[in-house]
Amino acid sequence: MQSVQEVTATMRAKGLRATPQRQCIIRLLQDNHSHPTVESLYEEALGEMPTISQRTVYQTVHDLESLGEVRLLDLGTGSLRVEPNLENPHHHLACIVCGRVVDIPVEFPGLRVPDDYLGGFSVDTVEVVFRGRCETCT
């Protein structure tokens, strides 16, 4: 995602207000490679804004998704995960025990659906998910 300044400018341009809550979430997502859940973002935000509500965090990440600033991943870990790193396309390795998600910033060439199997589908995205156990869960 872009810088706090850029994202807030984008929000204003779209008629959204750059509230402290939203700026807080945006800040927490800057250079964040932990793929946080909404819950964990909320916990962190509470440190700075003791009255922020979980509902606002949900709303904000959805707003950011609509603006194309983040993606919301469902990697089968039980809850949504926020992906702010859209600049560098990559794949993921998820721990089936604790849900930890790390990036696999590797391109896999030739990763597309052969025409014979398309069957009328139009493909938007490809996602490669490796699953296993992280060091602490082994």
Added chain:
Amino acid sequence: MQSVQEVTATMRAKGLRATPQRQCIIRLLQDNHSHPTVESLYEEALGEMPTISQRTVYQTVHDLESLGEVRLLDLGTGSLRVEPNLENPHHHLACIVCGRVVDIPVEFPGLRVPDDYLGGFSVDTVEVVFRGRCETCT
């Protein structure tokens, strides 16, 4: 998955009983490439067994998973999907609108995590999910 006879034999060998309900589910999964949800399996089973409970279907697919006869996929379509085709490893193409899932029986060579990125993880599975819209949802 194996034939009804083989699966029931496996169940008995493990001390599980080959009840009509279980056999019904197993039969419904034979050569089934629709990646059914538990709900849809249940609806279908109701045709043959009007008193079968959804709970029993849940239990049975988990039993079958423990026996290694099926896999339970979470492809982000909202509910579990039962994959009885373990003989032919393949990937999936899912419709983000209706949840339809079709097979992409293609191997993508070189699809593994580079050692540099493993970071202590031990990898069990790889899953490639293509997402898009099916013909009827376009």
Added chain:
DNA sequence: GACCTTATCAGCATTCATTGCTGATAAGCA
């Protein structure tokens, strides 16, 4: 066929992540 054990069923309750709703308050920004 008898008996022990397990499965099923109905019928709820519960969990968990997420969304919805509401009315009052706060605050962004033109």
Added chain:
DNA sequence: TGCTTATCAGCAATGAATGCTGATAAGGTC
């Protein structure tokens, strides 16, 4: 300043999945 939108609290509702219970049914073994 004033219009409009966001936030908040707080609670309800959703939907998929699991848990629980006591009674009944029935599988498999001898």
